[in-house]
Amino acid sequence: MDLTDKLIVLADAAKYDVSCASSGAPKRSSKGKSGLGADTGMGICHSFTPDGRCVSLLKVLLTNFCIYDCQYCVNRRSSDVPRARFTPEEVAKLTIDFYRKNVISGLFLSSGIIRSSDYTMEQLVRVARLLRNQYEFRGYIHLKTIPDADPQLIAEAGLYADRLSVNIELPTEISLENLAPEKNGQSIRKAMGRIRLGVEESTAETRAPRFAPAGQSTQMIVGADTTDDRTILDTAQRLYGAYGLKRVYYSAFSPIPKSPGTVPLQPPPLMREHRLYQADFLLRGYGFQADELLSSGNLPLDIDPKLAWALNHREQFPMDLNRADAMLIARIPGIGMLNAKRLVQLRRERRIRFNDLVRLRCSMEKVKPFIVTDDYRPQRDQWESHSLRRSLTEQPAQMALW
Structure with missing residues (x-):
């Protein structure tokens, strides 16, 4: 050869x-x-x-x-x-x-x-x-x-x-x-x-x-057995803490020619791999814990993990951007860590207004139901989680976290 x-x-x-x-x-x-x-x-x-x-x-x-x-x-x-x-x-x-x-x-x-x-x-x-x-x-x-x-x-x-x-x-x-x-x-x-x-x-x-x-x-292989996402994220969280890993990578199991009967014949959805990467990013950069993102089972495939967390913790929303600290603001769907820090810096000069988020190019469809600014508060009928989830999943699928 x-x-x-x-x-x-x-x-x-x-x-x-x-x-x-x-x-x-x-x-x-x-x-x-x-x-x-x-x-x-x-x-x-x-x-x-x-x-x-x-x-x-x-x-x-x-x-x-x-x-x-x-x-x-x-x-x-x-x-x-x-x-x-x-x-x-x-x-x-x-x-x-x-x-x-x-x-x-x-x-x-x-x-x-x-x-x-x-x-x-x-x-x-x-x-x-x-x-x-x-x-x-x-x-x-x-x-x-x-x-x-x-x-x-x-x-x-x-x-x-x-x-x-x-x-x-x-x-x-x-x-x-x-x-x-x-x-x-x-x-x-x-x-x-x-x-x-x-x-x-x-x-x-x-x-x-x-x-x-x-x-x-x-690397962890996803879908080669029945292990759920919660267990995978728990393992990743322990690895980051115990061994100082830079990254845990997730690989969706790919059936191979003449696969043995001990592994699945069909691959898991690639979106499952993608959701795990998004959740992993929240663990590494946003201060989330695995048990916050899901109590058991698998991450939802139709919405990203941060939006899923927000819908399950409606008691924390709508959040006043003129009062909350940067780490809490970064947990709002549609706002990343960088923009959270920019908002905190901006409010040292003046109060945050709705158009400030527009200028920062936040994902406004996601942001609107979860925030309070000096000139904006969402209507109460927008707060209901199941209808909010339905309206947000009707948007074109996004591969980005926000």
């Missing part, structure tokens, strides 16, 4: 790992090949550097051979798919070639497990070592880490990579035992803990070697 054929197989195989991708990604499919760099295909993904720049990454697997038999994975041991394997030298050369052609700014590298966890991790580290030391590559590198690998290998990976990821894959121990019995939740958490310690030590000591400056991320 020549290098191009390997690239086609291993870039396509990497598309299921979204732990470096943005939310709202195009639908993933196990069928067909869209070509390297295609907007809806495989091979190129986007991530963010520590200084906030969005960069294009070559996204590939070192190999899709794997000794594990995770039931949800297209690359599992028992899967009948084309297999390929790069050498570390080939991945390094590909990265440099694409970089010199100005196609990418960095590399996202993952792998199936071959021979052993230590052997696989050493191969991944070797790629990063070649790029940094032999090619003097200073672009962005995101390495997938193998949880069971020797801690020294993971520590070395952090010296070369900008970001590390350890995919938890499934939100509960029971799910992991049922669908990926060869993986161990405890070893995954230990690896996350070591990475967090390495990042904190590097940050605290000015003379300490640079260690994964963009932090770590993880």
Whole structure:
């Protein structure tokens, strides 16, 4: 198999790992090949550097051979798919070639497990070592880490990579035992803990070697089992608190050719993945807790999580924008955190009026039933939650949070 054929197989195989991708990604499919760099295909993904720049990454697997038999994975041991394997030298050369052609700014590298966890991790580290030391590559590198690998290998990976990821894959121990019995939740958490310690030590000591400056991320698969959104968000909330993760990524389960009977034959709605990303954003940036967003079950698909929360907490509305603090104002549907801060700053000069929100380009259809300004108060018949929900869901579907 020549290098191009390997690239086609291993870039396509990497598309299921979204732990470096943005939310709202195009639908993933196990069928067909869209070509390297295609907007809806495989091979190129986007991530963010520590200084906030969005960069294009070559996204590939070192190999899709794997000794594990995770039931949800297209690359599992028992899967009948084309297999390929790069050498570390080939991945390094590909990265440099694409970089010199100005196609990418960095590399996202993952792998199936071959021979052993230590052997696989050493191969991944070797790629990063070649790029940094032999090619003097200073672009962005995101390495997938193998949880069971020797801690020294993971520590070395952090010296070369900008970001590390350890995919938890499934939100509960029971799910992991049922669908990926060869993986161990405890070893995954230990690896996350070591990475967090390495990042904190590097940050605290000015003379300490640079260690994964963009932090770590993880991925959870949505819809491979019956786990509900509340459990998924609880797990994400614990991961953010315990391990200082930069992001938890959510990947809607994609049925694979000749799927085993232990996983669904149909994928979950992609909107469910999108709602989880929106809820996750509220956890990270708005001070929400998982139990505030839903007490049990799944997030509604017809409205975004912030609007759903507001409709379930009508006792807090309508909210007086001339009195409430910024964090409360940011919880109003149609107002983001930035505009909440702008409103608080503006009212130091004068009282807030309705047209101030128009000028800030707030989503006025959502905002109007929930606010009080100096010259505006909603009519009482607009306050009823079920009729308000009906009127707002009649609006064109929005993929944005506000």
